Amino acid sequence: MTAEALISEADFKLSMRHLAGAVSVITVGDGQHRTGFTATSVSSLSAERPSVIVSVNRASSSWPALQHYGCFCVNVLAADQQQVAQSFAGLDGRKGAERYGDAGWYRLKTGAAALENALTVLDCKLETAFHYHSHAILVGHICAIEIRQGIGPLLYWRGGYHELPADVDRRNLAKALGQ
Numbered sequence: 001m002t003a004e005a006l007i008s009e010a011d012f013k014l015s016m017r018h019l020a021g022a023v024s025v026i027t028v029g030d031g032q033h034r035t036g037f038t039a040t041s042v043s044s045l046s047a048e049r050p051s052v053i054v055s056v057n058r059a060s061s062s063w064p065a066l067q068h069y070g071c072f073c074v075n076v077l078a079a080d081q082q083q084v085a086q087s088f089a090g091l092d093g094r095k096g097a098e099r100y101g102d103a104g105w106y107r108l109k110t111g112a113a114a115l116e117n118a119l120t121v122l123d124c125k126l127e128t129a130f131h132y133h134s135h136a137i138l139v140g141h142i143c144a145i146e147i148r149q150g151i152g153p154l155l156y157w158r159g160g161y162h163e164l165p166a167d168v169d170r171r172n173l174a175k176a177l178g179q
């Protein structure tokens with residue numbers, strides 16, 4: 001048996017449930033061709049050339065759109081934007097442009113949709129994408145940024161959403177997460 005066969009998919013998924021993450025919505029496309037997905041895989045890449053990485057399942061509706069448009073927006077969700085997360089995860093049954101229905105949107109530089117009242121918005125040109133099995137790792141070069149102060153983030157941990165207040169300190173973290 002190979003080393004990789006020792007790790008089951010179920011154990012991997014159980015392990016990943018412990019990885020608390022910020023929740024973002026990645027938007028791509030325009031008009032009726034808009035789509036997008038909820039993502040916890042966003043990471044900072046480089047400040048020297050401002051950039052982020054995001055991994056996307058190549059079976060999702062967003063992957064062909066990302067290749068076609070060559071740009072996307074990372075919208076880091078605020079604590080009260082859980083409904084947007086549900087919609088872009090496809091969990092309320094909406095597809096493509098329908099997912100944009102309940103929130104306000106505007107454009108920055110690339111034309112991808114920026115979410116009103118998101119914690120921060122990173123408007124990205126898709127610089128390159130690396131394929132790894134089912135997923136592609138997107139490298140986005142940031143062309144425009146919006147930042148809002150005084151609001152807390154939406155987090156995802158152990159299969160559920162948690163709202164973190166903007167003024168939380170370390171002692172109150174467990175209380176804020178309802179633990």
Ligand SMILES: Cc1cc2nc3c(=O)[nH]c(=O)nc-3n(C[C@H](O)[C@H](O)[C@H](O)COP(=O)(O)O)c2cc1C
Nearest residue numbers: 037038039040041055056057060061088089090156
């Ligand atoms: C909290 C959360 C985080 C997610 N993170 C990712 C991610 O980083 N990459 C990804 O491809 N899908 C991720 N997904 C799943 C996608 O949001 C979902 O499969 C996608 O919206 C389906 O898109 P489609 O119906 O347009 O094909 C996540 C889902 C949830 C609920």
